[in-house]
Amino acid sequence: MGNGSVKQDKIEEAFFSYVNDVSGLEDENRALKEHNETLERELEKFRRAPLIVCEIRDLIEDKAIVRLPNGNEFLVEIGKNCDALKAGDGVLAEQKNLTVIRRILTNKKFDVERFVVIEKPTVPWDAVGGLHEQERDIKEVIELPLKKPDLFRQVGIQPPKGILLHGPPGTGKTLLAKAVAASTNSTFIEVVGSELVQKFIGEGAKLVKEIFQLAREKAPSIVFIDEIDAIAATRVDVGTSGEREVQRTFMQLLSEIDGFEPLGNVKIIGCTNRKDILDTAMVRPGRLDRLIYVPLPDADGRKEILRIHTRDMKHDKDIDHEEIIKLTEAFSGAELKAVCTEAGYCAIRNDRVKITQQDFLDAIKKVSEEVRRENTEFKGMFG
Ligand SMILES: Nc1ncnc2c1ncn2[C@@H]1O[C@H](COP(=O)(O)OP(=O)(O)OP(=O)(O)O)[C@@H](O)[C@H]1O
Numbered sequence: 001m002g003n004g005s006v007k008q009d010k011i012e013e014a015f016f017s018y019v020n021d022v023s024g025l026e027d028e029n030r031a032l033k034e035h036n037e038t039l040e041r042e043l044e045k046f047r048r049a050p051l052i053v054c055e056i057r058d059l060i061e062d063k064a065i066v067r068l069p070n071g072n073e074f075l076v077e078i079g080k081n082c083d084a085l086k087a088g089d090g091v092l093a094e095q096k097n098l099t100v101i102r103r104i105l106t107n108k109k110f111d112v113e114r115f116v117v118i119e120k121p122t123v124p125w126d127a128v129g130g131l132h133e134q135e136r137d138i139k140e141v142i143e144l145p146l147k148k149p150d151l152f153r154q155v156g157i158q159p160p161k162g163i164l165l166h167g168p169p170g171t172g173k174t175l176l177a178k179a180v181a182a183s184t185n186s187t188f189i190e191v192v193g194s195e196l197v198q199k200f201i202g203e204g205a206k207l208v209k210e211i212f213q214l215a216r217e218k219a220p221s222i223v224f225i226d227e228i229d230a231i232a233a234t235r236v237d238v239g240t241s242g243e244r245e246v247q248r249t250f251m252q253l254l255s256e257i258d259g260f261e262p263l264g265n266v267k268i269i270g271c272t273n274r275k276d277i278l279d280t281a282m283v284r285p286g287r288l289d290r291l292i293y294v295p296l297p298d299a300d301g302r303k304e305i306l307r308i309h310t311r312d313m314k315h316d317k318d319i320d321h322e323e324i325i326k327l328t329e330a331f332s333g334a335e336l337k338a339v340c341t342e343a344g345y346c347a348i349r350n351d352r353v354k355i356t357q358q359d360f361l362d363a364i365k366k367v368s369e370e371v372r373r374e375n376t377e378f379k380g381m382f383g
């Protein structure tokens, strides 16, 4: 009898553990099912073709003209559930037939801030060697109006809107522009003319507009346009679409300078090595009408520039400065800097930390050979 009840107990025990197992397995099954569904959904995402980000150019009845990132434009359908659209909106479109699916919020300033360099330079005036006249001119035309706008109001004259720095490469044009931005604590917005028209095909004019908008917001500011000749060169014809695009960008630049909205604390500094090919419209009175020539340094200039770039170098006491200055005739500031760096390398190669006269002489030779090679390559390309 007793045996029978023990057996009964065992059966009951087994039964409960079985029930337990089943409910555990059911739970597990449910969890796996959910996981499976999540994975299916993820998989579905991977299978779906990506949508194209494009811009609405115009609306024609129930269709839209969209512009793709590559500049091509198409007349396309608008999806049923798409929000109301207007020209200029950013949208997502299907890849196959470019049906507009929905509108996206695009930050207007997104473009500019990504494409231009914005900084607060810290270049002090004493980092610029020679160029005293140029420094004085820039202080008068850019620094004074930014620092004392009231003075100009009292006297009743309009300070120039901008200047054009021109001269050979590597002579310190960028350096001067950064120094005046630093001394006026201005935002320095740097644009390169050639990039404006090559990299941002079809967007040059729009970008110019946004650059000036940004400059007004961040005033006092200096819009620095390097290689301005790339957008402001005289053109004999504007036949190709590329040329028309450059023309549009140039027109936009002129209209920003002439602008309805006063530029106020926004100054423009243009830079070029090719003033000869510049469209005279750019330098007409009221535009970049102060031309400042930045030449190769003379002997005194070279002395100052060498002093600046050897400031932190250890060198022998008997360095013959006069010889170095004589041997670097027609060197630009950038080349003089290269000489100093190269002299440092000569010392390193010879396990020294002190630079000798010979290091300088070797460096001068090396840099001038490099310059000569570049010049012959240049001539080789153009006859
Ligand atoms: N007058 C100068 N005084 C001190 N350093 C100079 C001078 N000119 C050039 N340099 C040195 O050479 C570097 C390049 O000069 P910078 O970029 O100002 O030349 P640039 O005239 O703008 O040339 P580019 O026409 O090629 O743009 C400077 O960062 C600086 O180190």
Ligand SMILES: [Mg+2]
Binding pocket: 173, 174, 175, 226, 271
């Ligand atoms: Mg420069």
